[in-house]
Amino acid sequence: MKHVLIIHEVEDYNAWKNIFDKAAAMRKEAGEISYQVLKYENEPTKIVHFSVWTSFENAKNFFESEKLVQIRKEAGVKSPNFIYLEQLEAGIL
Template identity: 30%
Template sequence: MTATLLVRHTVDSYDDWKHVFDGHEANRRQHGATGHRVLHDGNQVTVLIDFPDRVSAEGFASDSALPKVMSEGGVTGAPDIAYLESSEQLNY
Protein backbone atom coordinates (compact mmCIF):
# COMPACT_ATOMS: atom_id res chain seq x y z
CA MET A 1 0.00 0.00 0.00
CA THR A 2 1.35 3.44 -0.88
CA ALA A 3 2.10 6.06 1.75
CA THR A 4 2.17 9.84 1.64
CA LEU A 5 4.36 11.95 3.86
CA LEU A 6 2.56 15.17 4.77
CA VAL A 7 4.81 18.00 5.92
CA ARG A 8 3.52 21.44 6.97
CA HIS A 9 5.79 24.29 7.94
CA THR A 10 6.37 28.01 7.74
CA VAL A 11 9.27 29.37 5.69
CA ASP A 12 11.00 32.74 5.54
CA SER A 13 10.54 32.98 1.76
CA TYR A 14 8.54 30.58 -0.39
CA ASP A 15 10.72 31.21 -3.46
CA ASP A 16 13.96 30.56 -1.54
CA TRP A 17 12.48 27.47 0.09
CA LYS A 18 11.26 26.10 -3.26
CA HIS A 19 14.72 26.44 -4.78
CA VAL A 20 16.22 24.36 -1.93
CA PHE A 21 13.34 21.85 -2.07
CA ASP A 22 13.88 21.32 -5.80
CA GLY A 23 17.61 20.77 -5.21
CA HIS A 24 16.82 17.96 -2.75
CA GLU A 25 14.93 15.80 -5.27
CA ALA A 26 17.68 13.21 -5.66
CA ASN A 27 17.55 12.50 -1.93
CA ARG A 28 13.78 12.03 -2.01
CA ARG A 29 14.15 9.62 -4.92
CA GLN A 30 16.90 7.68 -3.10
CA HIS A 31 14.32 6.97 -0.41
CA GLY A 32 11.81 5.77 -3.00
CA ALA A 33 9.69 8.89 -3.51
CA THR A 34 7.48 8.54 -6.56
CA GLY A 35 6.11 12.08 -6.74
CA HIS A 36 5.01 15.09 -4.74
CA ARG A 37 2.62 18.03 -4.50
CA VAL A 38 3.50 21.40 -3.05
CA LEU A 39 0.77 23.72 -1.82
CA HIS A 40 1.29 27.07 -0.20
CA ASP A 41 -0.49 30.11 1.12
CA GLY A 42 2.18 32.76 1.28
CA ASN A 43 4.92 31.32 3.46
CA GLN A 44 2.75 28.50 4.87
CA VAL A 45 3.84 25.41 2.93
CA THR A 46 2.30 21.94 2.75
CA VAL A 47 4.17 19.19 0.94
CA LEU A 48 2.72 15.78 0.09
CA ILE A 49 5.41 13.28 -0.94
CA ASP A 50 4.36 9.86 -2.22
CA PHE A 51 6.29 6.71 -1.34
CA PRO A 52 5.70 3.03 -2.10
CA ASP A 53 5.25 2.30 1.64
CA ARG A 54 5.43 3.86 5.10
CA VAL A 55 8.90 2.47 5.82
CA SER A 56 10.28 4.44 2.86
CA ALA A 57 8.49 7.61 3.98
CA GLU A 58 9.83 7.22 7.51
CA GLY A 59 13.33 6.62 6.15
CA PHE A 60 13.20 9.89 4.25
CA ALA A 61 11.76 11.84 7.20
CA SER A 62 14.53 10.58 9.48
CA ASP A 63 17.37 11.17 6.99
CA SER A 64 20.21 12.96 8.81
CA ALA A 65 20.58 15.47 5.92
CA LEU A 66 17.02 16.76 6.25
CA PRO A 67 17.48 19.21 9.18
CA LYS A 68 20.31 21.00 7.36
CA VAL A 69 18.30 21.20 4.13
CA MET A 70 15.28 22.55 6.00
CA SER A 71 17.47 25.17 7.67
CA GLU A 72 18.96 26.18 4.32
CA GLY A 73 15.41 26.51 2.98
CA GLY A 74 14.44 28.92 5.72
CA VAL A 75 12.02 26.64 7.57
CA THR A 76 11.04 28.29 10.84
CA GLY A 77 10.03 26.17 13.81
CA ALA A 78 9.36 22.46 13.88
CA PRO A 79 7.43 20.98 10.97
CA ASP A 80 4.13 19.19 11.42
CA ILE A 81 4.61 15.69 9.97
CA ALA A 82 2.08 12.91 9.34
CA TYR A 83 2.18 9.58 7.52
CA LEU A 84 -0.94 8.89 5.49
CA GLU A 85 -1.99 5.69 3.74
CA SER A 86 -3.86 5.97 0.49
CA SER A 87 -7.41 4.70 0.69
CA GLU A 88 -9.07 6.35 -2.29
CA GLN A 89 -8.33 8.71 -5.17
CA LEU A 90 -10.86 10.05 -7.61
CA ASN A 91 -10.04 12.40 -10.45
CA TYR A 92 -12.71 14.38 -12.26
Template identity: 30%
Template sequence: MTYVLVRHKVKDFNKWEPYFDEHGVVRQATGSKGGKVFRNAENPNEVFILLRWDNLQNAKKFSQLEDLKEVMMKAGVIDKPDVYFVEETEEVEF
Protein backbone atom coordinates in the same frame (compact mmCIF):
# COMPACT_ATOMS: atom_id res chain seq x y z
CA MET B 1 0.19 3.85 -1.66
CA THR B 2 2.01 5.54 1.22
CA TYR B 3 2.15 9.33 1.41
CA VAL B 4 3.87 11.84 3.63
CA LEU B 5 1.97 15.05 4.33
CA VAL B 6 4.10 17.89 5.70
CA ARG B 7 3.14 21.40 6.82
CA HIS B 8 5.66 24.04 7.81
CA LYS B 9 6.34 27.75 7.61
CA VAL B 10 9.28 29.28 5.77
CA LYS B 11 10.88 32.72 5.86
CA ASP B 12 10.53 33.17 2.10
CA PHE B 13 8.83 30.69 -0.22
CA ASN B 14 10.90 31.80 -3.22
CA LYS B 15 14.12 31.12 -1.31
CA TRP B 16 12.82 27.79 0.07
CA GLU B 17 11.60 26.32 -3.23
CA PRO B 18 15.00 25.81 -4.95
CA TYR B 19 16.29 23.93 -1.88
CA PHE B 20 13.23 21.68 -2.00
CA ASP B 21 13.69 21.06 -5.73
CA GLU B 22 17.42 20.29 -5.43
CA HIS B 23 16.77 17.85 -2.57
CA GLY B 24 14.51 15.84 -4.88
CA VAL B 25 17.47 13.65 -5.83
CA VAL B 26 17.75 12.49 -2.22
CA ARG B 27 14.00 11.93 -1.95
CA GLN B 28 13.99 9.84 -5.11
CA ALA B 29 17.00 7.79 -4.00
CA THR B 30 15.22 6.91 -0.76
CA GLY B 31 11.93 5.85 -2.35
CA SER B 32 9.88 8.95 -3.13
CA LYS B 33 7.76 8.65 -6.25
CA GLY B 34 7.09 12.39 -6.53
CA GLY B 35 4.36 14.56 -5.14
CA LYS B 36 2.91 18.05 -4.96
CA VAL B 37 3.70 21.30 -3.18
CA PHE B 38 0.96 23.65 -2.05
CA ARG B 39 1.01 26.92 -0.18
CA ASN B 40 -1.57 28.70 1.89
CA ALA B 41 -3.55 31.14 -0.29
CA GLU B 42 -3.59 33.67 2.55
CA ASN B 43 -0.01 33.08 3.75
CA PRO B 44 2.31 32.09 0.89
CA ASN B 45 5.08 31.23 3.36
CA GLU B 46 3.05 28.36 4.84
CA VAL B 47 3.88 25.28 2.79
CA PHE B 48 2.09 21.94 2.44
CA ILE B 49 3.88 19.02 0.77
CA LEU B 50 2.28 15.74 -0.26
CA LEU B 51 4.82 13.12 -1.34
CA ARG B 52 4.23 9.56 -2.60
CA TRP B 53 6.56 6.83 -1.30
CA ASP B 54 7.25 3.25 -2.27
CA ASN B 55 6.66 2.13 1.33
CA LEU B 56 6.19 3.41 4.86
CA GLN B 57 9.61 2.29 6.08
CA ASN B 58 11.46 4.33 3.45
CA ALA B 59 9.28 7.37 4.11
CA LYS B 60 10.06 7.22 7.82
CA LYS B 61 13.75 6.63 7.14
CA PHE B 62 13.88 9.72 4.91
CA SER B 63 12.16 11.86 7.54
CA GLN B 64 14.98 11.08 9.99
CA LEU B 65 17.89 11.94 7.69
CA GLU B 66 20.31 14.46 9.19
CA ASP B 67 20.77 15.86 5.67
CA LEU B 68 17.07 16.72 5.54
CA LYS B 69 17.28 18.73 8.75
CA GLU B 70 20.31 20.64 7.45
CA VAL B 71 18.62 21.47 4.15
CA MET B 72 15.48 22.64 5.94
CA MET B 73 17.53 25.01 8.09
CA LYS B 74 19.38 26.42 5.06
CA ALA B 75 16.10 26.79 3.17
CA GLY B 76 14.58 28.92 5.92
CA VAL B 77 12.07 26.61 7.59
CA ILE B 78 11.06 28.56 10.72
CA ASP B 79 8.93 26.14 12.70
CA LYS B 80 8.81 22.49 13.57
CA PRO B 81 7.09 20.71 10.68
CA ASP B 82 3.89 18.79 11.16
CA VAL B 83 4.52 15.41 9.52
CA TYR B 84 1.88 12.75 8.87
CA PHE B 85 2.38 9.33 7.32
CA VAL B 86 -0.87 8.50 5.52
CA GLU B 87 -2.23 5.87 3.16
CA GLU B 88 -4.59 6.60 0.32
CA THR B 89 -7.94 4.89 0.74
CA GLU B 90 -10.03 6.49 -1.99
CA GLU B 91 -9.82 8.93 -4.88
CA VAL B 92 -12.96 10.87 -5.73
CA GLU B 93 -13.53 12.57 -9.07
CA PHE B 94 -16.55 14.38 -10.41
Protein backbone atom coordinates in the same frame (compact mmCIF):
# COMPACT_ATOMS: atom_id res chain seq x y z
CA MET C 1 -0.28 3.96 -1.62
CA LYS C 2 1.71 5.67 1.10
CA HIS C 3 1.34 9.44 1.36
CA VAL C 4 3.19 12.00 3.43
CA LEU C 5 1.66 15.37 4.22
CA ILE C 6 4.11 17.96 5.52
CA ILE C 7 2.90 21.32 6.72
CA HIS C 8 5.56 23.88 7.53
CA GLU C 9 6.29 27.55 7.54
CA VAL C 10 9.25 28.83 5.55
CA GLU C 11 11.13 32.10 5.92
CA ASP C 12 11.26 32.69 2.17
CA TYR C 13 9.41 30.55 -0.37
CA ASN C 14 11.85 31.12 -3.25
CA ALA C 15 14.86 30.17 -1.11
CA TRP C 16 13.03 27.08 0.18
CA LYS C 17 11.91 26.08 -3.35
CA ASN C 18 15.45 26.36 -4.69
CA ILE C 19 16.72 23.90 -2.06
CA PHE C 20 13.64 21.69 -2.51
CA ASP C 21 14.29 21.45 -6.26
CA LYS C 22 18.00 20.68 -5.74
CA ALA C 23 17.00 17.76 -3.48
CA ALA C 24 14.77 16.12 -6.13
CA ALA C 25 17.24 13.36 -7.00
CA MET C 26 17.86 12.69 -3.31
CA ARG C 27 14.10 12.45 -2.66
CA LYS C 28 13.60 10.12 -5.63
CA GLU C 29 16.45 7.87 -4.51
CA ALA C 30 14.94 7.74 -1.01
CA GLY C 31 11.59 6.55 -2.40
CA GLU C 32 9.48 9.60 -3.23
CA ILE C 33 7.35 8.80 -6.28
CA SER C 34 5.45 12.04 -6.82
CA TYR C 35 4.71 15.30 -5.02
CA GLN C 36 2.60 18.43 -4.92
CA VAL C 37 3.58 21.74 -3.33
CA LEU C 38 0.72 23.92 -2.12
CA LYS C 39 0.38 27.06 -0.03
CA TYR C 40 -2.25 28.36 2.30
CA GLU C 41 -4.59 30.81 0.57
CA ASN C 42 -3.78 33.79 2.80
CA GLU C 43 -0.41 32.73 4.25
CA PRO C 44 2.24 32.59 1.49
CA THR C 45 4.94 31.28 3.82
CA LYS C 46 2.81 28.33 5.02
CA ILE C 47 3.73 25.49 2.65
CA VAL C 48 2.24 22.03 2.21
CA HIS C 49 4.34 19.27 0.63
CA PHE C 50 2.10 16.33 -0.26
CA SER C 51 3.91 13.30 -1.65
CA VAL C 52 3.58 9.63 -2.52
CA TRP C 53 6.26 7.24 -1.26
CA THR C 54 7.31 3.65 -1.83
CA SER C 55 6.92 2.97 1.92
CA PHE C 56 6.46 4.77 5.23
CA GLU C 57 9.80 3.34 6.34
CA ASN C 58 11.60 4.98 3.42
CA ALA C 59 9.84 8.29 4.00
CA LYS C 60 10.56 8.31 7.74
CA ASN C 61 14.21 7.35 7.20
CA PHE C 62 14.55 10.24 4.77
CA PHE C 63 12.67 12.93 6.68
CA GLU C 64 14.20 12.01 10.05
CA SER C 65 17.79 11.79 8.78
CA GLU C 66 20.39 14.19 10.17
CA LYS C 67 21.18 15.31 6.62
CA LEU C 68 17.59 16.39 6.03
CA VAL C 69 17.36 18.11 9.41
CA GLN C 70 20.33 20.23 8.31
CA ILE C 71 18.83 20.88 4.87
CA ARG C 72 15.59 22.09 6.49
CA LYS C 73 17.59 24.53 8.62
CA GLU C 74 19.37 25.86 5.53
CA ALA C 75 16.02 26.17 3.73
CA GLY C 76 14.52 28.26 6.54
CA VAL C 77 11.87 25.69 7.51
CA LYS C 78 10.09 26.33 10.79
CA SER C 79 8.45 23.53 12.82
CA PRO C 80 7.53 20.94 10.18
CA ASN C 81 4.55 18.71 10.92
CA PHE C 82 4.74 15.25 9.29
CA ILE C 83 1.56 13.25 8.76
CA TYR C 84 1.83 9.74 7.31
CA LEU C 85 -1.32 8.67 5.46
CA GLU C 86 -2.40 5.46 3.78
CA GLN C 87 -4.77 5.83 0.85
CA LEU C 88 -8.05 4.01 1.25
CA GLU C 89 -9.81 5.27 -1.84
CA ALA C 90 -9.42 7.72 -4.73
CA GLY C 91 -11.61 8.89 -7.57
CA ILE C 92 -12.24 11.53 -10.16
CA LEU C 93 -15.64 13.19 -10.45
